[in-house]
């Protein structure tokens with residue numbers, strides 16, 4: 001027996017859809033190898049997005065791979081073809097979740113100053129109840145979800161390297177999520193696999 005899948009998946013949301021955490025989709029060694037590979041070989045760029053009518057630089061590097069391009073905050077990303085490394089990660093995610101994905105958005109948070117603000121992944125082309133598989137490598141960072149309408153209920157977890165968080169059901173309607181800035185963090189790469197219509 002290896003240590004994969006030894007912890008049962010848990011839903012971190014109390015209601016309003018599900019965000020199911022699989023703590024070890026990849027072993028520590030696999031996670032280190034994948035992190036180094038992605039940092040070195042993905043076509044990372046810092047791109048502007050539209051915020052409150054103004055174009056501002058995103059506080060992180062991004063890239064999009066797969067069959068369909070990801071669009072959000074007034075931009076449509078250039079999409080690169082799947083690499084064999086990304087297809088291998090996708091296969092592991094699909095095997096574990098029984099879901100199917102045709103694109104991935106990658107985010108590279110170079111240090112604790114890089115972040116992602118509160119948002120929902122609710123673009124029309126993701127369908128009525130988006131399924132989003134979020135896989136993390138590199139430094140552990142705090143990830144937060146709060147109720148979109150009243151901002152009252154907050155769930156806060158550390159996303160560790162090799163983990164998978166599967167957001168589904170009405171989670172993108174009821175909850176918004178963010179990756180706050182933090183002091184003294186090393187680099188982190190996050191992949192969100194999506195099914196885009």
Ligand SMILES: O=C(O)CCC(=O)C(=O)O
Nearest residue numbers: 105107121143179190192
């Ligand atoms: O980096 C993360 O954990 C979150 C990424 C995210 O929310 C997104 O790409 O939409």
Ligand SMILES: [Mn+2]
Nearest residue numbers: 119120121177
């Ligand atoms: Mn998101």
